[in-house]
Amino acid sequence: MGFPDVERRRVLAAAALGREATTPGPGPEGGEPLRAVTGEILDVSPHMIAVETPDGRQERLVIAPWATAWHGGDVAPADLPVRATVLMRALREGKVVERIWADTVRLTGTIVSIEGRKDVTVELDCGPHRGRRTIVIPYRATGRLRVRHPQFEPGYLFDAIGVRKDGAALALLPATSQPAYPARAVPPPPPSYAGAQARIAGTITWSDVFDGEERGAAYPMVERSDAGCPDAGVSCAALPYLAIGSLLQIQNVCANRSAVVPIVACGCVAGRFCDRCVECGTSPRGRITELSPASYVELGGDLVNGCFNAQIGLG
Amino acid sequence: MTHVLASQVPVLIVLLVLGTVAKFSVVRSGREPGELARLGPAVLMPGRLQQPALLLCGVVELVLAAGLLVSAHPLFRWGTVTFFALSTYVLLELRRRRPDAGCGCFGEVSSAPVGLRSIGRTVVLTGMALMAVWAGTPGWTAFAEPAWGFTLAGAAVLAVLSPEIDELVDRARHRAPCEQRRGPQEGVSLARLKSSGTWRAHAAQLAATEPYDSWRELCWRFFAFQNHERDDVVFAVHLAGRRPAVRVAVVSAESLPEYTTVSA
Known part of the structure; x- marks a missing residue:
């Protein structure tokens, strides 16, 4: 990603603040490791x-x-x-x-343009790091996707799961209920009072833009100047600022599994979604992070469900 | 009598300048354009015009304030009356069409929905501007020989009618913890580090005066340097305060986590 050795940041930060340096990996709960x-x-x-x-x-x-x-x-x-x-x-x-x-793909971004009558071609803006991608919604899936994306017009968010077929990304299932606000009008987090919570609850999703076997997370609340990401630092969950290279301790509340995952990218698109996960119970609003598919699956998530309710702490 | 009529001119000038500063700082703070969608008459504009509309409003306020200060020309006096009378109408319209939007009069501090207090304030301001029409002296003379009693009474009435003051009190009482607040710029933290005693104690060892890496985690900003032995010297600067806490550690280049095998 072009950042100076971010692994080293953990060692240096731990040394400066006199705390124990932790290492990424699965936690003890949850029975047999996946x-x-x-x-x-x-x-x-x-x-x-x-x-x-x-x-x-x-x-x-x-x-x-x-x-x-x-x-x-x-x-x-x-x-x-x-x-x-x-x-x-x-x-x-x-x-x-x-x-x-x-061939599972996750199509998350802001709608830029919509073309076509039967099979709809949509151009998505997936954030400054990920660029734009063009997706196709086949006619048989349009009803199912449109009912969960009532504001199906440029400027609003889109999130779907689909398959890659002959080089094209087909959107088949809605991955969330579309937030009702435009992508650039994310509501502010609820007021928080002094004494931050030790653990923050919300929803965790996955993204297909990570490398195949990469274990890591894209986190929305990073300083814009550090991450070189002009859209970062936006979230409707009251998240603390962290750096690329910091560790997150993630607990999947639905599957009772936990893992320590490094932050490897800026999650500027995830931060724009102020939605809930209803995988097991209803989560508080706000996407905390976007995981790489491998990390997501090892935490017990199902790619087709698109999210799990989670709590995070600092690793 | 002129004394009484001119007494509210300083209040008008200060308020207009405050309004300009607040509006410009909202635009300059690089907030999401969408956030402006909850601020003031900008809501009634299409999305791409919201920012220019806010800036234009600020510029008009500044021109009126300058005009009131240096001249007694009827153009500026009646201009101020028209501005506040129009604001009253716009706020009434805003309350009818977008009851969720704030007036945006003082930037993002005015994000509470428009209520009777905000509307009452613009009515009072229109009255004050009308008084100023017949004052006959430029604003600076009112500053030079203030009629304290009347000026303070006017300011007090406006303070009672300002929902922003409640908002400021609430913000001071319920401040977000520092790990959730946007921190100072990297350069500011670096300057604070360089003025600290810890820096002076270690500066001689460093190979370069600019860090090779810098990152923020929670309430700390870290700066990593190399010393002459090519070991890492890392400074942690707390984000709060002008003379923040600074911690330092020297980490040898080989001290990555080591795993020692355990023999039976």
Whole structure:
């Protein structure tokens, strides 16, 4: 990302303030650890799947009998196409697969333009780091997406989950109920009183713009000058300012799992969403962070649900 | 009699200048343009015109204040009357059309919805401006020989009618904790660091006077330097206060977390 060695920041900050330097990794709760495996399918049968990981290794994993897969809809794992890019949730030291998501994309941003009558082509502004991307909403999905995006016009936010097909990103499922305000009019956080809370609750989502196996989070509340991000520092949750390189202790309230995840990017788009997650109960308003898919899955999240209720503390 | 009529001119000038400063600082603070959507008559404008409208309003106020100060020309006197009379109408319209929006008279401090107090204030200001029409002397003479009793009475009436004062008191009482407040600029913190005793004690060891990395975490801003042995010297400067707490640590280049194997 062009920042000076951010790993080093943790060591230096800990030394200056005389605190213990923590390291990223999963927490003790939640039972059996999950591992996210990313790769391109080389071969798949009802019981085995072989993938090539981004670093060029080949991995063969056992498909659990109860395993399910998602590729624009629920499918049997054996029906996944060869050469599809998959993210798998694996148990037993990462050898037994129980959930597979194939070619899944997350389309989050501000609507720039809308074209087309049946299949709608939408251009999204995904923030200064991520640029713009063009997505297609196929006719069969328009009703489902429009009902959750009542302000379907330029300047408003858009968030959907879909699949990559023939190089195009198809939006299929709404990932949230669209906030009612324009993207540049985020409501201020509720007033907070002296003595910050030790833990902050809200919703955590995922984004597909991270590298394949990257573990990390995009956090909205970073200083604009530090992150080189003119849109940062906006959030409707009362979040503290942190730096790229700081650690977040994230607890998935729905799955009772926790992990310590480093902040690797500025989450300026996530900060604009003042929405709730209703995955288990109703979360307070505001997206706390956006996780990389691997971190999200290892915390027990399901990519198709799009969010989980979470609490964060400082790692 | 002129004395009485001119007594409110200083109040008008100070208020107009305050209004200009507050409006310009809102625009300069680089806030989200959307936030202006809750401020004042700008709401009634389309999105891209909101900022210019706020600036134009500020400029008009400044011109009127300057005119009241240096001349007794009827143009400025009647201009002020028209300005406040129009403001009264705009606020009534704003209250009818956007009951959620604040008047924006003093920038973002005036974000509370327009109420009878704000409208009452513009009515009183229109009255004061009308008094000034027949004062016949430029504003600076009123500053030179103030009629304290009348001027203070006018200021007190306006203070009672100002919802901004309640807002300022609330803000002072319920301030966000420092980790949630926007901190001072990086350069300001660096200047504060360089004026501290801790800096003077360590400055001689440093290879460069500019940090190679700087970041903010919670209430602290960190500056990382290298010393002549190529070790890292990191300063942590607290964000609050003009003479903030400064901490320092020297971390050797090899001291990344080490893992020692445990033998049985």
